[in-house]
Amino acid sequence: MGEVYQKGELAKKASYQLLNKSTDEKNDALLLISNQLLEDKDLIMAANKVDLEKGKENGLTSSILDRIMLDEKRMKDMASALKELVKLKDPVGVVVEEIEKDNGLKILKKTVPIGVMGMIYEARPNVTIDAASLALKTGNSIVLRGSSSAKESNIALVHSIHKALEKSALPKEAVQLIEDTSRETAKELFHLKEFLDVLIPRGGKGLIETVVREATVPVIETGAGNCHLYIDETANIDMAKKISLNGKTQRPSVCNALETILIEEKWFKQNGLSLLQALDNRGVEIYGDQTVCAAYETAIEATEDDWYTEYSALKISIKVVKGVMDAINHINKYGTKHSEAIITENKENATTFLAGVDAAAVYHNASTRFTDGFEFGYGAEIGISTQKLHARGPMGLNALTSVKYFIYGDGQVRN
Amino acid sequence: MGEVYQKGELAKKASYQLLNKSTDEKNDALLLISNQLLEDKDLIMAANKVDLEKGKENGLTSSILDRIMLDEKRMKDMASALKELVKLKDPVGVVVEEIEKDNGLKILKKTVPIGVMGMIYEARPNVTIDAASLALKTGNSIVLRGSSSAKESNIALVHSIHKALEKSALPKEAVQLIEDTSRETAKELFHLKEFLDVLIPRGGKGLIETVVREATVPVIETGAGNCHLYIDETANIDMAKKISLNGKTQRPSVCNALETILIEEKWFKQNGLSLLQALDNRGVEIYGDQTVCAAYETAIEATEDDWYTEYSALKISIKVVKGVMDAINHINKYGTKHSEAIITENKENATTFLAGVDAAAVYHNASTRFTDGFEFGYGAEIGISTQKLHARGPMGLNALTSVKYFIYGDGQVRN
Numbered sequence: 001m002g003e004v005y006q007k008g009e010l011a012k013k014a015s016y017q018l019l020n021k022s023t024d025e026k027n028d029a030l031l032l033i034s035n036q037l038l039e040d041k042d043l044i045m046a047a048n049k050v051d052l053e054k055g056k057e058n059g060l061t062s063s064i065l066d067r068i069m070l071d072e073k074r075m076k077d078m079a080s081a082l083k084e085l086v087k088l089k090d091p092v093g094v095v096v097e098e099i100e101k102d103n104g105l106k107i108l109k110k111t112v113p114i115g116v117m118g119m120i121y122e123a124r125p126n127v128t129i130d131a132a133s134l135a136l137k138t139g140n141s142i143v144l145r146g147s148s149s150a151k152e153s154n155i156a157l158v159h160s161i162h163k164a165l166e167k168s169a170l171p172k173e174a175v176q177l178i179e180d181t182s183r184e185t186a187k188e189l190f191h192l193k194e195f196l197d198v199l200i201p202r203g204g205k206g207l208i209e210t211v212v213r214e215a216t217v218p219v220i221e222t223g224a225g226n227c228h229l230y231i232d233e234t235a236n237i238d239m240a241k242k243i244s245l246n247g248k249t250q251r252p253s254v255c256n257a258l259e260t261i262l263i264e265e266k267w268f269k270q271n272g273l274s275l276l277q278a279l280d281n282r283g284v285e286i287y288g289d290q291t292v293c294a295a296y297e298t299a300i301e302a303t304e305d306d307w308y309t310e311y312s313a314l315k316i317s318i319k320v321v322k323g324v325m326d327a328i329n330h331i332n333k334y335g336t337k338h339s340e341a342i343i344t345e346n347k348e349n350a351t352t353f354l355a356g357v358d359a360a361a362v363y364h365n366a367s368t369r370f371t372d373g374f375e376f377g378y379g380a381e382i383g384i385s386t387q388k389l390h391a392r393g394p395m396g397l398n399a400l401t402s403v404k405y406f407i408y409g410d411g412q413v414r415n
Numbered sequence: 416m417g418e419v420y421q422k423g424e425l426a427k428k429a430s431y432q433l434l435n436k437s438t439d440e441k442n443d444a445l446l447l448i449s450n451q452l453l454e455d456k457d458l459i460m461a462a463n464k465v466d467l468e469k470g471k472e473n474g475l476t477s478s479i480l481d482r483i484m485l486d487e488k489r490m491k492d493m494a495s496a497l498k499e500l501v502k503l504k505d506p507v508g509v510v511v512e513e514i515e516k517d518n519g520l521k522i523l524k525k526t527v528p529i530g531v532m533g534m535i536y537e538a539r540p541n542v543t544i545d546a547a548s549l550a551l552k553t554g555n556s557i558v559l560r561g562s563s564s565a566k567e568s569n570i571a572l573v574h575s576i577h578k579a580l581e582k583s584a585l586p587k588e589a590v591q592l593i594e595d596t597s598r599e600t601a602k603e604l605f606h607l608k609e610f611l612d613v614l615i616p617r618g619g620k621g622l623i624e625t626v627v628r629e630a631t632v633p634v635i636e637t638g639a640g641n642c643h644l645y646i647d648e649t650a651n652i653d654m655a656k657k658i659s660l661n662g663k664t665q666r667p668s669v670c671n672a673l674e675t676i677l678i679e680e681k682w683f684k685q686n687g688l689s690l691l692q693a694l695d696n697r698g699v700e701i702y703g704d705q706t707v708c709a710a711y712e713t714a715i716e717a718t719e720d721d722w723y724t725e726y727s728a729l730k731i732s733i734k735v736v737k738g739v740m741d742a743i744n745h746i747n748k749y750g751t752k753h754s755e756a757i758i759t760e761n762k763e764n765a766t767t768f769l770a771g772v773d774a775a776a777v778y779h780n781a782s783t784r785f786t787d788g789f790e791f792g793y794g795a796e797i798g799i800s801t802q803k804l805h806a807r808g809p810m811g812l813n814a815l816t817s818v819k820y821f822i823y824g825d826g827q828v829r830n
Contacts, residue, residue: 016747019770099792105781107791114803115773197803213631218804239826246828332431354821355434358530366520366824375829376522376820377514388529388612388817389633390805402803405791406769409781411654413661414790 004143004188007176008195011116011141014173018113018139021170023090029168030133034082036164037129040156041075047156048125055149067123068150078129085137088379091397092139106408111401113139115197118189120145120211122203125153131202132161132175134382138400141174143196145189148181155179190215197402202383205310220391220399222383225255225338226310227368230327230353232344233264237271239365240343241278246367247341249282253312255384256339256371260307260317262327265291268320272296276318284314291320307334324349328356335359337386339368360386360393419558419603422591423610426531426556429588433528433554436585438505444583445548449497451579452544455571456490462571463540470564482538483565493544500552503794506812507554521823526816528554530612533604535560535626537618540568546617547576547590549797553815556589558611560604563596570594605630612817617798620725635806635814637798640670640753641725642783645742645768647759648679652686654780655758656693661782662756664697668727670799671754671786675722675732677742680706683735687711691733699729706735722749739764743771750774752801754783775801775808 037044048070055065097109117140119131128144135142146154158177165172178185189199193216200220201211212219229247231240247258263272268291276286276296286292287306288299299318306317307330321327324342331340341363342353354362361371371394373381378396385391391399452459463485470480512524532555534546543559550557561569573592580587593600604614608631615635616626627634644662646655662673678687683706691701691711701707702721703714714733721732722745736742739757746755756778757768769777776786786809788796793811800806806814 016743016771016773101790101792105785109808216628218633218802220804236826242826242828250829328431356431358431359819361820361822363822364824365826366822367828369829370520370822370827371820375516377516387633389635392818393524393820403807404774405776405786405808407776407778407781407785409779411651411657411780412785413657413782414665414784 002185002188003180004178004185004192007178008116008143008192010173011143011176012195014171015113015115015141017171018141018174021139023092025169026090026136026139027086029136029165029170030082030086032164032168033129033133033161034079036160037075037079037082037157040160040163041072044075044153044156044160045070045072047152050152051125051150058149060149064123064149068125068153070125070153074126078126081130082133085133085380088137088397090137091401096403103412104410105412108406108408109403110406111398112404114400114402116141116143116195117400118143118145118192118196118199118217120186120189120199120201120203120207122147122207123149125150125157127202128154128157128177129161131200132158134380134397134400136170136174137380138397140400141176143176143178143189143192145178145186146181151179151181187214190217193217200383220383220385220395221387222385222395223255224310224336224386225257225384226259226308226334226336227256227339228260228262228327228331228335228341229258229368230262230321230324230331230340230342231264231267231275232324232342232346232349232353233266234345234349235264235267235343236345237274240271241275243341243343243365243367244275245278245282246369248279248284248316249314250369252314254369255310256368257312258316258368259310260319260334262319262321262330264323264327265320268295272320279316282314284316287315287317289319292318310336324352325356328353331357331359337388338384339363339371341366341368360384417600417603418595419593419600419607422593423531423558423607425588426558426591427610429586430528430530430556432586433556433589436554438507440584441505441551441554442501444551444580444585445497445501447579447583448544448548448576449494451575452490452494452497452572455575455578456487459490459568459571459575460485460487462567465567466540466565473564475564479538479564483540483568485540485568489541493541496545497548500548500795503552503812505552506816511818518827519825520827523821523823524818525821526813527819529815529817531556531558531610532815533558533560533607533611533614533632535601535604535614535616535618535622537562537622538564540565540572542617543569543572543592544576546615547573549795549812549815551585551589552795553812555815556591558591558593558604558607560593560601561596566594566596602629605632608632615798635798635800635810636802637800637810638670639725639751639801640672640799641674641723641749641751642671642754643675643677643742643746643750643756644673644783645677645736645739645746645755645757646679646682646690647739647757647761647764647768648681649760649764650679650682650758651760652689655686656690658756658758658780658782659690660693660697661784663694663699663731664729665784667729669784670725671783672727673731673783674725675734675749677734677736677745679738679742680735683710687735694731697729699731702730702732704734707733725751739767740771743768747771747773752803753799754778754786756781756783775799
């Protein structure tokens with residue numbers, strides 16, 4: 001048996017030991033990891049340097065190198081994030097339902113850890129700490145499979161986690177790192193149903209699509225965000241500009257940034273140019289439909305592909321539509337079910353839009369940029385789920401729990 | 416495009432119309448279907464006769480023919496089940512979380528329909544009505560793909576559903592039946608991610624395993640139940656006998672029936688023979704480990720395969736174990752995470768067992784036969800989930816809902 005199977009098996013065994021650990025024992029382990037990271041920071045940054053140098057040799061872009069880089073500040077941030085996590089409520093052991101039957105049976109439905117999580121991710125080594133700590137907080141084991149470009153950093157980080165866990169009440173086997181970063185080990189994880197209860201991919205669209213297509217282990221799909229703003233006939237012009245600019249330019253690379261603006265035709269006639277100008281002034285490249293291109297010289301004609309595209313850059317596609325139903329149909333066809341917003345003073349149209357658009361988060365008169373576990377007050381975020389089963393939208397600690405029915409009797413049998 | 420794609424697309428469009436339907440409109444539709452079934456019962460039973468005759472020609476067993484058969488009583492039962500469903504609370508539109516942010520944003524997390532369900536099932540035509548009515552009650556569209564052995568019955572039943580929906584406020588396209596029952600249409604459904612939000616297989620182990628292995632649409636895995644009873648050192652002998660017999664003999668074909676009994680060694684020495692005799696007297700074939708076979712002549716030696724087997728018949732495997740940890744390890748290795756029970760007067764052992772066994776439902780001093788949506792008081796049952804994501808254990812109407820965040824602002828943008 002290879003590395004993936006062996007480490008999967010160890011993680012599974014550890015997951016059974018975790019079932020009996022208390023909130024205090026789990027929190028103590030997180031604090032020990034936080035301290036160990038600071039103690040080992042020079043070792044970790046030295047390992048990180050090896051990754052960075054190899055990355056430069058291999059011609060990685062500076063933006064990818066920046067994602068890989070660990071400096072004093074990022075080390076401190078990781079250590080403090082662990083301390084923040086300790087403060088959050090333990091989501092395990094909560095009674096969500098209590099049923100008493102006439103025959104005396106007592107049924108308690110309680111939250112329990114999921115068991116073993118698999119995490120496949122790209123570049124950023126801080127995901128190693130982030131994912132491992134969220135897993136331990138919720139009583140889960142985790143099998144980590146990072147990218148080759150952060151291999152030495154990940155090994156050093158997990159080494160520190162293991163040193164800390166050895167001093168704790170938790171089994172150190174609860175955190176496993178697959179060191180072989182070949183494609184084969186990713187494929188093995190896709191099918192490790194024997195030991196993995198869930199697989200969470202974190203990274204680009206390509207990675208997520210591959211995992212969803214190939215994995216037989218249940219997947220929580222996160223990330224892809226082709227988000228829309230619909231500007232209705234009665235939209236306030238200042239609000240429309242402010243929310244458009246915020247959605248597109250405040251942080252264009254993230255999943256809750258705007259990619260398409262749909263504009264009601266009468267509003268466009270009156271205010272369109274002013275909005276296009278505002279976007280243009282901020283350096284946003286505009287891909288428009290025929291109406292937009294006719295009205296605005298520098299707009300580039302959008303292709304069918306543009307409506308499907310998550311630019312993650314200072315580019316936006318803009319289309320003039322007949323009204324709210326037209327906007328809903330466009331979004332349900334081209335969207336990724338992430339975050340969608342309407343600006344309108346018409347309450348009925350707002351209600352129709354919010355109900356009719358099929359997405360995790362729908363906004364009336366606010367920016368899609370708020371879809372985020374921390375903004376929603378969850379204190380942590382596993383990712384933003386764009387699927388409908390188990391968890392949808394920003395996932396807090398609860399998303400890493402399952403439920404279990406505990407039934408207490410005194411000899412009851414079924415008639 | 417073939418039948419599956421076309422009907423999937425129609426179901427998807429209808430699912431958007433369903434989003435705006437009220438509880439009353441949905442319930443009225445269910446009552447109309449209930450009445451239509453009784454009105455059309457002769458037509459439906461005539462179609463069913465065609466299936467039964469073809470089944471006989473094809474040499475189907477009498478037990479399968481019985482599952483296919485629709486008579487007056489079963490027609491009435493289907494019609495009354497629809498009326499019972501009307502009485503259950505609408506699980507859609509429930510506010511599960513309410514968040515007010517300092518910046519004035521108001522966030523409501525509400526239950527919504529999942530969208531489009533796919534259901535692949537075997538033999539029993541009553542699943543057609545059952546699944547369609549649960550889907551409509553929860554505001555979902557459904558694409559049904561039954562077996563060739565009930566093809567004419569299913570066509571007749573869905574014809575009645577469509578007649579009823581035409582008189583209702585719901586779109587009749589919300590219920591789609593794939594009439595081509597070739598393997599190819601099942602495979603198409605496995606991958607119809609464009610239109611299906613979830614796929615639920617109902618039937619034998621083979622069907623469920625195929626769907627889990629092949630489908631890229633998210634699956635809710637139901638059914639397989641290799642359930643265990645562990646009899647601890649301090650177990651009451653009468654209770655142990657009563658629960659063993661109930662678990663194995665009351666209805667051996669169902670998923671919550673017992674398949675293996677694990678017995679603590681001291682208890683076995685004192686009471687084993689008496690328990691084995693009681694099972695034998697009820698016609699149960701015993702597959703035992705060496706200790707059991709040495710003690711009881713007619714026991715057959717169990718193979719490694721037996722511990723994995725869901726007999727669904729009057730057969731049971733029995734093993735003598737050293738104690739509660741030994742029992743937990745056996746169950747976590749061979750079980751299907753369905754229902755597991757311990758009989759003991761020792762509270763500590765009960766707690767260890769209930770926490771340590773990885774299953775949807777765990778019992779102290781009661782029969783595993785209670786794992787059932789109706790027994791738990793849910794008033795309906797989609798199936799019993801043996802996975803850990805989204806839904807675990809008996810699934811009531813809630814399992815057919817997702818959530819959605821509704822966010823209300825007055826121009827908020829993110830800093």
